[in-house]
Amino acid sequence: MIEKDIIIIGAGPIGIACALECKKRHWDYAVIEKGALTNSLFNYPRNMTFFSTSEKLEIDDIPFISTNPKPNRDEALEYYRRVATSNKLHINLYETVNAIKKDGERFSISTRKNNYVSKKVIICTGFYDIPKLLNIPGEELPKVTHYYKEAHNYALQNVVVIGASNSAVDAALEIWRKGGHVTMVVRGENIGERVKYWVRPDIVNRIEEGSIKAYFNSEVIKIDGNTIDIQTPDRLITLDNDYVVALTGYLPNFEILKDSGITLSEDEKQIPSYNPETMESNIKGLYLAGVICGGNETHKWFIENSRIHAKIIANHIANNSN
Missing domain, CATH: 3.50.50.60 (FAD/NAD(P)-binding domain)
Structure with missing residues (x-):
């Protein structure tokens, strides 16, 4: 059994941003990712160019220098990879989460490799893995x-x-x-x-x-x-x-949300329940960040408008710690 203060599920840009916030506050954390680092970006087309400019893809005010007006996939992979490695973030790759269960005041997180116990959990799993x-x-x-x-x-x-x-x-x-x-x-x-x-x-x-x-x-x-x-x-x-x-679109992993107790809206949008001021879901101590917050509205959240979720969550945890 591995004990942590915080478990972050998903090592995309928002998961990395959450890890940086944990590191700054000296919290004991781990990021669990079922694929490669920034797995969704890795699976993008090789020649893809972002809609956003590089400064809008930056996290934690770490400069993203691009040679193009709008960065491409390879530049983004290099940027987020360097952020993760240079900051020595604790990221476990190729480890799939099987279940998240709350037991009293703590969470039990089981994966195909390990079992974890944590005080808080942040889910930021994106939506690119399940095609419509x-x-x-x-x-x-x-x-x-x-x-x-x-x-x-x-x-x-x-x-x-x-x-x-x-x-x-x-x-x-x-x-x-x-x-x-x-x-x-x-x-x-x-x-x-x-x-x-x-x-x-x-x-x-x-x-x-x-x-x-x-x-x-x-x-x-x-x-x-x-x-x-x-x-x-x-x-x-x-x-x-x-x-x-x-290329008809992709879906978030709703099963991991529902199995953990998070409620979804009953309409076709299936938006998960969370407080936008704290990003805490209807399960106390379980937070959502990034595109997963939009349910089926996968066009609602992007890196540029959801990177702030990491600071919102960290501030809420810090202000409500015992």
Whole structure:
């Protein structure tokens, strides 16, 4: 049994920010992460550029120096890695949390490697690990992926990109520029308004000129080995297809919240219960930080507007310590 003052679950940017706050206050803490350091960022596309500028991605006033107007994935990985290593933060990687249970005034946290006991727990697990499934025939085929890394393997292939978010637009443009034959399938009537402002005109122009085919107000209803069926407003069409890149969004890990006793809103948003002034959930001593606070509204919280959660939580813990 390992005893700590605070257990932080998730080693993304917000988890790192929470660890820095603990270190400054000389609290005995540990960060537990089921994957790599900043696992969500690590799994982003290799050529991804952030919407935010570097200063908005900084944590604890540690400068983030970028050679670009907006930093890319590799620069962000380097920044957060250096913050974690130079500050000698206590982070346990590749350790999955199985359960969080409150026992009296303390919490028991079990993982696949260890058992912990702590006075406080902070959950900041993000949302990138569970894709929103299409729930259609053929989705389980090897040619279907819910993640996009790079374009090279799609060159000279017939590729359907499902979605109209930033990730879907970036993937469609990159694959087309690397020689893939790209078709986009979009449930809405247009490319999403939240798409990066310097990218949106590019995809709109490529669609208008016919370089990338797009079916709006449409849905994929079936995927076969060599074809794909799309229901358009006019008719059902079948296209030759080699790969499907379904970038339809991701979900937070609601199970770990519910199993720990945190209540979720009963509507489709499933927003967890917490006090925005303290970030404490309905379970005393159990805090939420980062994008997990938005439930299914994963567009609500980002690094730049949730990094303050770490200080809010630390101040509340400090002001209410016995």
